[in-house]
Amino acid sequence: MRIFYTADHCDHQPKSEQYDGIASPYPEVSARVDAILAGLQQHNFGTIHTPRKYPLEHIHQIHSQPYVSFLRRRCRDITRGEQVQPSYFISDTYAPLTSGTYHASRRAVDAALAGADAILRGEQVAYSLCRPPGHHAGHQSTGGYCYFNNAAIAANHLSSHGRVAILDIDFHHGNGTQDAFYTRADVFYVSLHADPSINYPYIRGFATETGEADGVGCNLNIVVSKNATVTEYIAGLEKALAKIQDFAPDYLVVSAGFDTFIDDPIGGLRLNADDYTEIAEHIVALRTPSLIVQEGGYNTELLGELVVNFLQPFNRWSSR
Numbered sequence: 001m002r003i004f005y006t007a008d009h010c011d012h013q014p015k016s017e018q019y020d021g022i023a024s025p026y027p028e029v030s031a032r033v034d035a036i037l038a039g040l041q042q043h044n045f046g047t048i049h050t051p052r053k054y055p056l057e058h059i060h061q062i063h064s065q066p067y068v069s070f071l072r073r074r075c076r077d078i079t080r081g082e083q084v085q086p087s088y089f090i091s092d093t094y095a096p097l098t099s100g101t102y103h104a105s106r107r108a109v110d111a112a113l114a115g116a117d118a119i120l121r122g123e124q125v126a127y128s129l130c131r132p133p134g135h136h137a138g139h140q141s142t143g144g145y146c147y148f149n150n151a152a153i154a155a156n157h158l159s160s161h162g163r164v165a166i167l168d169i170d171f172h173h174g175n176g177t178q179d180a181f182y183t184r185a186d187v188f189y190v191s192l193h194a195d196p197s198i199n200y201p202y203i204r205g206f207a208t209e210t211g212e213a214d215g216v217g218c219n220l221n222i223v224v225s226k227n228a229t230v231t232e233y234i235a236g237l238e239k240a241l242a243k244i245q246d247f248a249p250d251y252l253v254v255s256a257g258f259d260t261f262i263d264d265p266i267g268g269l270r271l272n273a274d275d276y277t278e279i280a281e282h283i284v285a286l287r288t289p290s291l292i293v294q295e296g297g298y299n300t301e302l303l304g305e306l307v308v309n310f311l312q313p314f315n316r317w318s319s320r
């Protein structure tokens, strides 16, 4: 399968996150990507391609122009090695800026768009190894380690060519992605995640949120309990997949987070490493061209194995 990746994510290296005046080490580290690349190479997974540079128009269909230029200008003014917490265009304090944040985030979008273009050229599967992640980034807000919404931008690009479903399996609800498509009937957003009344992002992700205006019925939130094992998780996933099948998408975008892993330092359901293969088998059964976009997952020791386990069924299907 085709893998899209750039080393430019290394330009984005925040040192800490802030909450209640307390700084703790930043969990969304570049070592996550090192672990994934090592796993992919070890298992001889497909070819790694460097995406081309895409114009800003794609980003501007999801993010406001003032937000995008704010990020560009603000990052330009930061000294290398320093980190800044802006007071506007934010939804929380989990997405600090560094001098390389804008560039790294643009290149993550390029990886997502190149994956989408591979699907449009007829590939069955593509994996966009995006960092920083994207699904918490809103129309004009950073949040939860996210700046540009890679999956939303790619899904929007695909939506010019057909119906799109987004399946978000990160531990956290993808509030930015939901908001981007909440009033649209041509993109169906489905998310499985931990209860937002007690977990980040708190503000979105409730089962009562089903879409508005033209988008009524095109948003589905499925809450899984924090102690869900693979049995409960697959039951929720089956519900999600049944609705996706009813929607009959031409393209599927998977916002793939691995912070549902039992030993994730931030999230953590009771999913084991092998469970990701079973999860992927259920998704592959849709037989819908699929763009997999990397979101969260913070166990840097095991993340490579989790991603490889997840990609295996897609790889088998696409190389049939």
Ligand code: SP5
Pocket: 024, 027, 094, 133, 134, 135, 136, 144, 145, 146, 170, 172, 200, 257, 259, 265, 266, 295, 296, 297
């Ligand atoms: C993309 C994604 O998975 N974003 C998740 C953002 C969640 N951030 C809030 C959790 C902050 C918890 N800080 C834990 C410090 C660990 N010692």
Ligand code: ZN
Pocket: 170, 171, 172, 257, 259, 267, 296, 297
């Ligand atoms: Zn997450």
